Structure formats: C-alpha cells, structure tokens
Amino acid sequence: HRIPVPPGPYRLPIIGNILSVPKHAVWKTYAEWAQMENSTSLLILHITHNKFFGQLSVVINTKKALKELYEGRSSVYADRPQFMTHKLMGWDFATPLMPYSDEWRIQRKIFHQTLHSRASPVHHPVQLEKAGLLMKSLYDEPHEFARHMRRYAASIALLIAYGYEIEPNDDHLIRVSEEALFILSHPLTAGELPVNAIPALRHLPQWFPGAGFKIRAKRCMELVTEKQNTPWEYVKHNMAKGTARHSVASSQLELNELRAGGMQGENNIKHALAVFFAGKPNLLRAAHRVLALVLHLVVQQRARLELDNVVGRGRLPTFEDRPLLPYVTAVCRETLRWQVALPLSLAHSPTRDGVYAGMFIPKGDVLVMWALSINSVQYPDPESFKPERFLTAEGILNKNEVQIASGLGRRNCVGMHMANATIWIMMASLLANFEISKVKHEHGNEIPVEIAYTDSIVRFIMYTTHSGIHG
Numbered sequence: 331h332r333i334p335v336p337p338g339p340y341r342l343p344i345i346g347n348i349l350s351v352p353k354h355a356v357w358k359t360y361a362e363w364a365q366m367e368n369s370t371s372l373l374i375l376h377i378t379h380n381k382f383f384g385q386l387s388v389v390i391n392t393k394k395a396l397k398e399l400y401e402g403r404s405s406v407y408a409d410r411p412q413f414m415t416h417k418l419m420g421w422d423f424a425t426p427l428m429p430y431s432d433e434w435r436i437q438r439k440i441f442h443q444t445l446h447s448r449a450s451p452v453h454h455p456v457q458l459e460k461a462g463l464l465m466k467s468l469y470d471e472p473h474e475f476a477r478h479m480r481r482y483a484a485s486i487a488l489l490i491a492y493g494y495e496i497e498p499n500d501d502h503l504i505r506v507s508e509e510a511l512f513i514l515s516h517p518l519t520a521g522e523l524p525v526n527a528i529p530a531l532r533h534l535p536q537w538f539p540g541a542g543f544k545i546r547a548k549r550c551m552e553l554v555t556e557k558q559n560t561p562w563e564y565v566k567h568n569m570a571k572g573t574a575r576h577s578v579a580s581s582q583l584e585l586n587e588l589r590a591g592g593m594q595g596e597n598n599i600k601h602a603l604a605v606f607f608a609g610k611p612n613l614l615r616a617a618h619r620v621l622a623l624v625l626h627l628v629v630q631q632r633a634r635l636e637l638d639n640v641v642g643r644g645r646l647p648t649f650e651d652r653p654l655l656p657y658v659t660a661v662c663r664e665t666l667r668w669q670v671a672l673p674l675s676l677a678h679s680p681t682r683d684g685v686y687a688g689m690f691i692p693k694g695d696v697l698v699m700w701a702l703s704i705n706s707v708q709y710p711d712p713e714s715f716k717p718e719r720f721l722t723a724e725g726i727l728n729k730n731e732v733q734i735a736s737g738l739g740r741r742n743c744v745g746m747h748m749a750n751a752t753i754w755i756m757m758a759s760l761l762a763n764f765e766i767s768k769v770k771h772e773h774g775n776e777i778p779v780e781i782a783y784t785d786s787i788v789r790f791i792m793y794t795t796h797s798g799i800h801g
C-alpha cells in the first residue's frame with residue numbers, strides 16, 4: 331500500500347479514468363500525457379483500473395523501461411492477458427494471444443525454425459519473384475496499387491506457409507483472412523467489455539441488450555475456421571497425392587511424422603501457420619509505405635539516386651544489393667516507425683507483482699503496452715517522415731533497427747526478418763521503377779490523397795474514393 335502505482339489522469343470511483351481516454355488515436359494521447367509528466371524520468375502511466383470499464387493499463391514510455399521490463403524481467407512479462415471475446419471469436423489458438431504456456435512454446439518453435447535470422451533468407455527467392463510480379467502489375471494497372479500491394483504480401487505468406495498460389499484476380503482466402511483480423515482488432519464496444527469481466531455473460535442470448543457482440547463473434551469464428559482449414563486441407567490433399575510444393579506446412583508435417591507427434595502435433599502446426607498467414611499480410615500491408623512515398627517526393631529522389639548508382643537501370647534490385655543501399659533500408663525503417671501498424675504493440679501481462687522505478691505494477695490482468703514510435707525524446711519531430719534518423723552523419727545505417735515496431739523479449743515478433751525482407755525488396759523495386767505521384771484532375775491539378783486510419787489495435791488504412799496515387 332505504501333508503494334505508489336504509476337501516475338495517470340484523475341480516477342473516478344468505479345469507472346476509473348476511462349473518461350479521459352480518447353476514442354481516437356489513443357496512443358497519441360498516452361504519449362502526450364507522458365510528456366506532460368516529464369517522460370524522461372516518468373516511465374509508466376496508470377490509465378484505467380476497472381475491469382468492467384477497461385483493464386488496468388500501464389503504458390511504458392521509454393525504450394530503457396521497455397528493455398528493463400521485457401528483456402531484463404522477461405520471465406515475468408512474457409504472459410498475455412486473456413479475454414473471453416478472443417475465445418468467442420475463435421482466435422484463442424493464435425500464438426500472439428496465447429498465455430505463456432507449453433503450447434505457446436511449441437508453436438513459437440515452429441515459427442522460429444522457419445523464420446529466424448539465418449533461416450529467413452531461404453524465402454528470398456519467393457519474395458524476389460513476387461516483387462517482380464508486383465512491378466509488372468503496377469505497371470499495367472497503377473490505379474489498382476492498393477489491391478496489388480495487398481496481394482503481394484498475401485501471396486508471399488501463403489506460398490511460404492502452404493505452397494499455395496493465390497488466384498490471379500481476387501482470392502477468397504485473402505478476404506476471409508482480412509475480415510477475421512479486422513473483427514478481432516476492432517475496439518471493444520461497451521457491450522463487449524463486461525463479458526471479459528464476467529465470462530458467464532457469454533450465455534446471454536444475442537437479442538439481449540448489450541449481447542449484440544455475439545453476432546460479430548460468431549461471424550469471426552466462421553471466418554477463422556475457414557482461414558485455418560482451407561489452406562491446411564489443400565496441403566494435406568496434395569501431400570497425399572504426392573504433388574505438394576515444398577512449404578513450411580509440408581516440412582513441418584514430415585517432421586511431425588518422424589517425431590510421431592500425432593494429431594496434437596498436427597494441430598500445433600495448423601494453428602501456427604494460420605497466424606503466419608492470418609494477420610501478417612495485413613501488418614505487411616504495403617499501402618503505408620506507398621503513402622509515405624507519395625507524400626515525400628524528396629525521399630523518392632534521394633533513394634532513386636542511390637539505386638541508380640548501385641543497381642543501374644538494366645535490372646531489378648536483388649537482396650545482394652541490400653548492404654549497398656542504406657538509404658533505401660532507412661526508408662523502410664522509417665515507414666515502420668512513422669505509421670506503425672501496432673502502435674501499442676500487443677499487451678503483456680505480468681505474472682508477479684513488481685516494483686519498477688519506485689512504482690507498483692500488480693500481477694494479473696494488467697495490460698502493459700508502449701507508445702514509443704511517436705515519443706519525441708527517442709524520435710525528435712516524430713510526426714515527420716525522416717529516413718535520416720536511421721543513418722549516421724556518414725550515411726551508414728545506425729543501430730536503431732526500430733525494435734519498437736516488433737517488440738522485445740520472449741514475445742517479440744518472430745516474423746520480423748521475413749517481414750523486413752518482404753518490405754525491403756518491394757520498396758527497392760518500387761523506387762527503382764516508378765515515380766509515385768498524386769493523380770491529376772483533367773485540368774492538371776493534383777487530387778489530394780486523403781487517408782484515414784481505423785482506430786483498431788491493428789491499424790488499417792482507409793482511402794477515400796476520390797483519392798488516387800499514380801505510378
């Protein structure tokens with residue numbers, strides 16, 4: 331009782347300080363609060379404290395604190411808070427949302443075996459091939475850039491995970507997967523919060539006032555099941571026929587047979603792969619990167635100059651060029667930071683009471699997150715798009731690898747090497763081939779690009795219909 335909890339806005343009885351938490355771009359407000367309270371010494375904010383109206387949330391606001399808690403005390407901070415809504419939506423199998431458990435360890439190992447830093451270059455040929463196809467599609471249909479970008483990321487994930495080639499036009503699986511992630515990452519409504527506090531409320535009929543979330547949850551469950559089963563059955567069917575392409579699924583299934591892992595082993599592979607494909611294409615969604623480019627012509631020019639010097643005009647960039655293209659890599663890092671896909675990352679939950687910097691952090695359903703990508707101490711003038719942040723004065727890449735975008739400690743992102751390579755080759759190819767500019771009216775005036783983001787945990791870009799980008 332004598333140790334203070336982290337400071338935060340004034341808390342009312344019962345509802346805590348939920349009224350101070352804005353409906354939109356909540357991470358921006360967290361970052362502002364931290365600055366008001368002097369973020370260099372103050373590290374954590376206590377946001378709400380009532381399970382009914384939102385959990386107790388602690389926001390880590392410096393990289394030092396993040397490292398000390400997530401890496402230094404990694405065994406305490408490796409758990410995730412559990413929500414009944416995830417279960418009802420069918421997402422509770424997913425590695426990123428699982429409790430810190432034996433099942434999580436098995437799934438994490440499956441990811442690690444195929445995606446760790448030395449294993450990840452095995453996938454470069456697929457990434458290179460798909461980047462080449464993307465360039466061709468953009469050349470043929472530049473106005474369809476958003477669709478082509480989305481297909482690019484999904485085609486890589488599906489080919490690597492299942493040896494599955496997506497349909498030439500609109501692939502049903504991509505739509506299923508995107509909708510399932512959209513529902514999951516949408517903010518909880520007032521009706522949904524109580525079911526996390528009192529799980530028995532899940533038995534209420536869906537017509538009951540406040541129980542409407544059950545309709546959304548049921549729809550999500552159907553999508554998640556389809557997303558898991560369809561590509562899985564495709565691999566199993568092709569393996570039985572002896573026509574399966576080499577993929578993570580086929581090699582893991584072979585390993586499972588050798589180890590006599592049985593159905594349980596198969597289920598673990600199936601679940602891990604569903605995450606591989608599920609959310610990740612969305613995180614990779616390249617529309618963020620195009621947005622950055624269209625709004626920053628000077629960045630495009632500088633990158634093109636570097637590419638012209640290193641790659642020339644006669645071929646497409648390859649991964650061998652990567653060490654010689656630091657500015658292009660800096661552009662990729664800045665796109666990860668500037669419009670971060672998971673601004674508050676995924677929540678962690680401490681398994682033990684603890685004290686940090688003289689402040690008490692209780693164990694249990696506490697959400698520990700961070701809002702660091704727009705922290706002005708770490709990234710001065712955070713709203714500006716400046717790839718130079720990641721370069722030394724000599725133009726060499728500095729050591730800041732935007733770890734904040736992928737997390738630290740035992741629950742950090744296992745797909746980051748693959749994600750970085752997918753983004754890098756797309757960005758280098760795009761910059762080498764295209765000048766990306768705004769579409770013009772018939773009278774020659776540029777049409778402004780109006781873009782909004784959803785306020786979900788994973789941010790989705792929404793384009794207005796009259797916007798356009800011309801390649």
Ligand code: HEM
Binds near residue numbers: 737740
């Ligand atoms: C730009 C792309 C990506 C970003 C920004 C990103 C970001 C993140 C973040 C912030 C976390 C949570 C870290 C934490 O809790 O400390 C995470 C976890 C995870 N990511 Fe990624 N990710 C990306 C791509 C991928 C890809 C391509 C894959 C797989 C193919 C992947 C697989 C995972 C998994 C399995 C976890 C859960 C780890 C765990 O809970 O043990 N990610 N990612």
